[in-house]
Amino acid sequence: MLTNPPQGEDLDSPLARARRVHQACERFESDWRRGGQPWLEDFVDASCPEDRPALFSELLPLEIELRRERGDRPCSTEYLARFPDLEKLILEVFRDPELAAGDPQATAAWNSDTLGADSPDEPASGRPVPPGEECGDYLLLEEIAQGGMGIVYKARHLGLKRLVALKMILSGSLATPAERARFRREAELAANLDHPNIVPIYEVRDQDGMLFFSMKLVDGGNLAQHLATFARDPRATARLVVTLAQALHYAHGKGFIHCDLKPSNVLIDRDGQPQITDFGLARRTAQDSSLTATGAILGTPSYMAPEQAAGQRQSIGPATDVYGLGAILYELLTGRPPFRTSTMMETVLQVLERDPVAPRELVPGLPRELETICLKCLEKMPEDRYPTAQELANDLERFLQGDVVEATSVFQKLRRWTRREPEVVSRIGGLSLVALLTEFNHQVLAQKTNDWIHYEVQGTLLLWAVSALLFQFLWRRGWRSDRVRMLWSSADLICLTLALKLLNRVESTLLVGYPLMIAASGLWFRVNMVWFTTGLAIACYLVLYFDTAFGWSQPLPTWAKQDDLQYPNIYVAGLMLTGFVVARQVKRTLALGQYYENRQGD
Structure with a gap:
């Protein structure tokens, strides 16, 4: 095992570089084995330029092996999308027979990070x-x-x-x-x-x-290779995007939409000026091209606008490229694209359903005005973005001059938050509604009430809400592992069970909470999470049943009476069937996603 470098060792020597690569690989594997999900990008980007190729060549096979142990099917296409500037290394790694055997792309001819691009059969x-x-x-x-x-x-x-x-x-x-x-x-x-x-x-x-x-010939490399330069200078980033926006406004005026804006499609010349290239997916604003099938999804998932991800070609217009500029601006400011997951399917779903993490949460020192401009570009609905690239350029110039940029309404900020944090928003919203209804029933409808039980139930709901905020905090801090998901699901089920236990003679309809939890677990798109939640829901229900029916001088629970649900095993069977159906649907969705990643553009 390589140890820390001896004092006075040349840091540029081959041995020192090998030691750094080895230590990074050990940290990566250790983080993964502890239940985390370290980002390959974070390790590669943190390395010095001289170490980057060697480190990537070691980390990529390691991540592939670890993901396969977990049941994933990583393919070369996914890594080409995540690391467009390391294409040669990726293809070289996947030429290994052991890796190619598990790569769905080994028999496919698709070697692009852009969905919908045609590729040869051979x-x-x-x-x-x-x-x-x-x-x-x-x-x-x-x-x-x-x-x-x-x-x-x-x-x-x-x-x-x-x-x-x-x-x-x-x-x-x-x-x-x-x-x-x-x-x-x-x-x-x-x-x-x-x-x-x-x-x-x-x-x-x-x-x-x-x-x-x-x-x-533009021989200064592409923008993806210059991200670190702009990350240190938000004003230089703003000036760069102004230039790109003005160039796109010119193209829009000629009737063309680029449709595939991303850092690798922006070249940098020797004078530091950007040059937009690769019009392979471009289309005329007033033309329905016969070269693309109706409803086909074209673009690069991490940078495509929601209307592209949904295949709504009739909605594609200048605002589509404004979104692409916003995605480039986001990556220049934060060092990562707005959406990035381990599979293209999950990335597309996030593009459609979520808002990105606010840039200032990732880089606290960023100017608030620049964050506002960036998030306005990334709005889900085209009409909520800047209507033209020139208006985006104008707002960026106002920022550079110290003037007030276009304001974003409080309603838009609230809407972004609900899309950015759907897990915690749904829980807090649902718990707040339940708490209000419980308070209303206690104060208005109930004839005979037990104040102590009422306050215990409300306290349980408050504890539930606090746990949701805690797990969302951990989630946003990068603890995106199955272990955190399981703890979160466990906290939900325990709080639900505690609330039902406090109510004692609970109405049978309230037991709908258990199958709802199982159904909600499917939104993680992890089959193991569905079965974990199903098993825990069954265990929690049985604890309630036996606690109430057989040990503590309580009458049979409402849901076990002769005129209601006669046998608890019927309810348990219903929970198991719910888990089976949800797990089956998740498997089908993942299979469709795998097909979607592997298919060639027609």
Whole structure:
């Protein structure tokens, strides 16, 4: 085992680097084994640039192994979406036969982090012209990047002696007509845009069945590789997004919507100026493209707008790109995208149903005005965002000048909170309603009441609410493990059982709380959580039954009387059946999600 470095050791030596990588892997595995769910991104981003490739190459197989032990089916597509700048390392790791055997993508041809991008049926033939050879008037120098439907080379025009970026369709001469049409459309759309912050297209060629186009070479890397630079300077971040917003406003004025904005699709030139690229999913505002199936979901889950995630193509417009800009702004400010989970399905569900954590909760020193602008961009409904990219740019410029930005109403802030914290909001809301109804019944309807029992019940409801706030606090602090979920579910069931015990002769209808808890556990999308909640609900009910019926001089519980529910085993069987149905639905949903991740864009 590698120990701490000896005093005076060169920190840049191979041994020192190996020691740092080894220690990081040990911390990662230790955190995982203790029941936590450490983020691979957190470990990789915290490492120094020199250690990053080696650390990622070690941590990725480790995480895959740990996730498979838990029953997950991690695939290469998911990691390509999470780490677009480490594509080569990911593909290299998944070439390992042991890893490829469990990778659903090993037999699929989808190598993109963008949903809906066409990919070839035979990716092995996707490099028809290797670097060092000629393609038409161009000499291919080196591969720069690879996406879902194209591979980008650094190339030199043999006649003009000009360096360019050359994008070639990934499946080469074997490309289907649909692939060729979409690839050509990307070039034609971008060629109609003439803006200093949009990568220009020089030429579109079909050379012996090989479709490609050349464009300006931007050799400063993409924005995903510069996140750390902007994270330290919110004002520089605001200026960058102003530039992007103005470029997009120009594109919108020409009738184009990008639909796939993300840091890896923003290139940075040597002067530090951003250049928007990759119009592969772009569409005309007034055109229903036949190249995309109706209702198809296109985009990158962590950055796509809710209307994209829902497949509502008729709702896509300038506000869709405003959302994408907001997602980029969010990641520049916080170091992470608005939504990031271990599976694409869960990410899409969060895009549809939740609001992101407020940036100032992740980075307390951020200007409040910049947070307000960012969250306005990320509103669920397009009409609640900035209507145009130019209005977003105007508000950011007001922030930079120290003026007042557009205010957000109290109602919008409350609505964001309810979407951001649905677990605690639903519990607090439900418990508050029950407490109010209980108080009303006690003060108005009840003829004979026991004040002491009433206060005990209200105290139990208060304890329940406090426990919900506590577990939500732990959840937001990163304790997102099954252990925390189980503790939270246990606290809910114990509080419910305690309230029913205090009431003694409880109405049988109140027992609906147990199956409701089982149904709610399905929202975690964990089959083991459903069965855990089911088992605990049955145990709590049996404790109530035996406590009331057989040991403490109490009459048979209301739900066990002859004219009500005659046998407790019938109720227990009902709880088991509820658990089975919910677990079955969760399995089906997860299976659909797996299919959704593995499918190729049609």
